[in-house]
Amino acid sequence: MRNHYESEVGHFEGAICPEVDTFREELEKSVEMVADKKENKILLYCTGGIRCEKASAWFRHHGFSDVNQLHGGIIQYAREVKEQGLTPKFIGKNFVFDERLGERITEDIISECHQCGAPCDDHVNCANDDCHLLFIQCTSCGEKFDNCCTPACQEIFHLPIEEQRRLRKGKIKQDTLSVYRSRLRPDLRKILREGLEKA
Ligand SMILES: [Zn+2]
Ligand SMILES: [Zn+2]
Incomplete structure (x- = not known):
């Protein structure tokens, strides 16, 4: 269940x-x-x-x-x-x-980092507050992407907070994965390989 x-x-x-x-x-x-x-x-x-x-x-x-x-x-x-x-x-x-x-519960790690495929079972929420996607991210991908799910979110994450708010208000969020929030699970490895457009 x-x-x-x-x-x-x-x-x-x-x-x-x-x-x-x-x-x-x-x-x-x-x-x-x-x-x-x-x-x-x-x-x-x-x-x-x-x-x-x-x-x-x-x-x-x-x-x-x-x-x-x-x-x-x-x-x-x-x-x-x-x-x-x-x-x-x-x-x-x-x-x-x-x-x-x-x-x-046991030492077995049965899942993979959604970004690089390394064995990992640590869930995180994307650091871009507008996205907040729940996904599995290893430590090195966490460092590489500043705890974000995609470069698009990483870019937004680095904007000044006022700018982030402005984007959110304007609902300019097509470039992030926030559309996936609940029902769909984006294939992050594919997105990182091919870019967001083709995902
Ligand atoms: Zn990784
Ligand atoms: Zn994100």
């Missing part, structure tokens, strides 16, 4: 991870993906257990007979596994919406 950017950096071994941006989409897509498995045992998990309350009812409503959920979510699971000295079945990082943007 997690979104793509959450599953990208960490998931349970063998979990079904739908490519979705929101919980609402997650519900619809996940039921579809296992539509032929109504008699199977289903185990749902999410960050802290809250989404699964809703999701388990949704699955039962759709005729699934053996629906289970991870109570307390990955947060509690990680704590218990640690206390009991067990090997986690959740690999990578647990994405959480605090300033860390993720709690490491």
